[in-house]
Amino acid sequence: MSNADATVFIIDDDPAIRDSLALMIAQENISVMTFENAEAFLDACQPECLGCAIIDIRMPGMDGMQLQEELSKRNILLPIIFLTGHGDIPMSVRAIKAGAVDFLTKPVTREKLISAVRSAICESEKITTESIHHHDATSRLAALTDRERDVMMLAIQGYPNKEIARHLEISHRTVEIHKSKIMHKTGAINLLDLARLAHEGGLI
Amino acid sequence: MSNADATVFIIDDDPAIRDSLALMIAQENISVMTFENAEAFLDACQPECLGCAIIDIRMPGMDGMQLQEELSKRNILLPIIFLTGHGDIPMSVRAIKAGAVDFLTKPVTREKLISAVRSAICESEKITTESIHHHDATSRLAALTDRERDVMMLAIQGYPNKEIARHLEISHRTVEIHKSKIMHKTGAINLLDLARLAHEGGLI
DNA sequence: AAAGTAATCCGCGCGAACACGTATAGTGAG
DNA sequence: CTCACTATACGTGTTCGCGCGGATTACTTT
Structure with missing residues (x-):
């Protein structure tokens, strides 16, 4: 049982x-x-x-x-x-x-x-x-730097990288680098996965 | 009031x-x-x-x-x-x-x-x-054909187009065409939006 | 204390891979 | 015939991995 x-x-x-x-x-x-x-x-x-x-x-x-x-x-x-x-x-x-x-x-x-x-x-x-999911999500998200979190928040709202770049006033390539690091750090395999993770982590 | x-x-x-x-x-x-x-x-x-x-x-x-x-x-x-x-x-x-x-x-x-x-x-x-959101989402999703729904279900689980194509045993270009029609029919502006819509429509 | 060193963050350019719109067209079901 | 489904081809725009550099901070060595 x-x-x-x-x-x-x-x-x-x-x-x-x-x-x-x-x-x-x-x-x-x-x-x-x-x-x-x-x-x-x-x-x-x-x-x-x-x-x-x-x-x-x-x-x-x-x-x-x-x-x-x-x-x-x-x-x-x-x-x-x-x-x-x-x-x-x-x-x-x-x-x-x-x-x-x-x-x-x-x-x-x-x-x-x-x-x-x-x-x-x-x-x-x-x-x-x-609770396990939440804890797991939170700990993964905790590894992100502030800047990465900024990028992530915009990314999971569906903004394309160019928009994010404009919004943060940085190069679109830099945004992509951040995004790449976010994916590696969180272990997310794609944007949807990341959005789910952020959701579980209470960031939305 | x-x-x-x-x-x-x-x-x-x-x-x-x-x-x-x-x-x-x-x-x-x-x-x-x-x-x-x-x-x-x-x-x-x-x-x-x-x-x-x-x-x-x-x-x-x-x-x-x-x-x-x-x-x-x-x-x-x-x-x-x-x-x-x-x-x-x-x-x-x-x-x-x-x-x-x-x-x-x-x-x-x-x-x-x-x-x-x-x-x-x-x-x-x-x-x-x-309820309005749900109804709205449902009516938009109702316009999709069966095949489009197949593609959508895989897409909102995060599969890239190539994978979807392999999974459904069709050309990757066809998948992209389906996806394009899905986006137009539902009015979704990107994948995350579509996922949200499908979620609101109770398809997950 | 000063200099070197490592870590971290932020940024850019290039090129390959991928996604997507448009156009064109064949097949089978209703 | 129409509609859904499939496929091909081309062009454009986006994404992403790789390499490299500048700035800041902190820690170690001299």
Whole structure:
């Protein structure tokens, strides 16, 4: 199965809930880690981790929604499943609109939990793939000099070399040299590829 | 204001609710239309309309969620605000995940209603713009012959003309002629533009 | 401190390869 | 017959690899 290295992080202040959830998930052959509060989880988690977080809304200290916000701030793109005993509709709407994949109410059935976890892990795999692409693109683009970046930005907007040359007030041959170096440095095989790369790297 | 031609469609079986909502929205200088049930709204609405729909979940005949699904099937991309007196959390989660912009509970405050309507109309404007682009792209691409489409698909993946020629087992000059016709028919000014167009037209 | 050295960036010219518009024309399907 | 597809030929413009030079910065050597 593809979820071999995915981990479900359970953050809940109630030990009984933690154990119960952990058991249900472990029985599906998915690895689990439990945390007593948001702070402990924040200390432990990494931006690259694959899996999902099951977060209790109501906790002493930082609550679930604050944790969601903090994770987002720290660029930790872990899909979140909220779990609560005392939620209301506005809260659930806010959570889902803020990007949570699900909002479950206690007591949760095994079926709903596992279904939510599976789709969250699936989401996490997508995010991880995209993140790798993004990181790869960014690191390649980082090798470019400022001037090369100038040329690239115009090139991927479809300007021909002559136009770029006019725009930057340099010889058209120089533009081509820059472009050539850009291609080599980024490993792009053609302009379309470069445009895709720049797009993935967030430069558009 | 930019919402001059946006219309809020209210679908609710309770006349008192309809009138109350319509009044609040009309006071914001936004035009309103009311409908007693889902079927009447479906008969009246068009795919191109700008604005949003405020839909009661619980209605005789087709209910709010079914209406959402039906609108989606008919490709009517109107942002939806649900309104209900007897909703629960799973329902709200499902609705938001299915694309609704908000899920309000009766009785709704004027403030929340207007805020939801404004963001929904803003969303509608985005959708409309995208939809125009998509439609435009599709209609341009529709003029292409099958062979031209073959050539285009390879071209926008970055293959040089010679490769395309080898791949299709035709002369490289013929490929260039196809490409030229493609550019003329679609109005694209260069390859990147064509790729963007194909992307907008959903051909990738 | 001064001189040499390496690295980096920016620039130019030449020539080969490639792309593209125009013109001309043959073949097969509807 | 018309339209789509194919092909050929010529001319022009664009792209791109290669070699070379000037300017700046930083690091090492003397």
